[in-house]
Amino acid sequence: MAVKLFEGKDHAAAYLQYRVAPHELISRIMSFMETRTNHFKLAVDVGCGSGQGxxxxxxxFAKVVGTDISKAQLEMAQVNSNPPNVSYRHCPAEELPFASGEVDLVTAMTAAHWFDRQKFLLEADRVLRPGGCLALLSYTMDLELEFGDVSDTLNDIYFIKPPLCVYFSTPPGQS
Incomplete structure (x- = not known):
């Protein structure tokens, strides 16, 4: 968990102004989800910062909740013009305030590298409904995931977009 770096209001304001909003990636996530389900009630953006994702x-989605451990980031998110179905909650990524099986989509957009990944993956697994989707977005490709006996599969999926690899770091285990 990372708290101190994102606590200040000046940092939160700069984050709101300069962080990239991932509209194309959201479209890809939705295209993927539409092939698997028509259930779009609740999306949770973990480590939401000032709300660009x-x-x-x-x-x-009927309801979208952004969560973050930084109150300053959440304050910036709330001053942003938000649709009526968007709200924000203050909590760590490893302790999401949702019932088991309640969430259709969990995203972490350029935030998962700050989390206790093992605890976060367990928590995402708990809150996701059967058939739900976990989408982790990152500027770099140097994040390895470990989760029980599916670690290799998770990493294969995470590194599925080779064109991004040429612009960022080489995936682990590849040269």
Whole structure:
């Protein structure tokens, strides 16, 4: 868990102004989900910062909740113009305030590298409904995932977009 770096209001304001909003990636996530389900009630954007990845989810879900451990980031998110189906909650990524099996989509957009990944993956697994989707987005490809006996599969999926690899780091185990 990382708290101190994102606590200040100046940092939160700069984050709101300069962080990239991932609209194309949201479209890809939704295209993937549409092939598997028509269940779009609740999306949770974990480590939402000032909401750049949270707001683009709003047209696709009945309810979208952004969560973050930084109160300053959440304050910036709330001053942003938010659709009525978007709200924010203060909590760590490893302790999501949702019932088991309640969430359709969990995203972590350029945030998962700050989490206790093992605890976060267990928590995401707990809150996701059967058939739900976990989408981790990152600027770099140097994040390895470990989760029981599916670690290799998770990493294969995580590194599925080879064109991104040429712009960022080489995936672990590849040269």
């Amino acid at each position: 949270t707001i683009p989810l709003a047209p696709h």
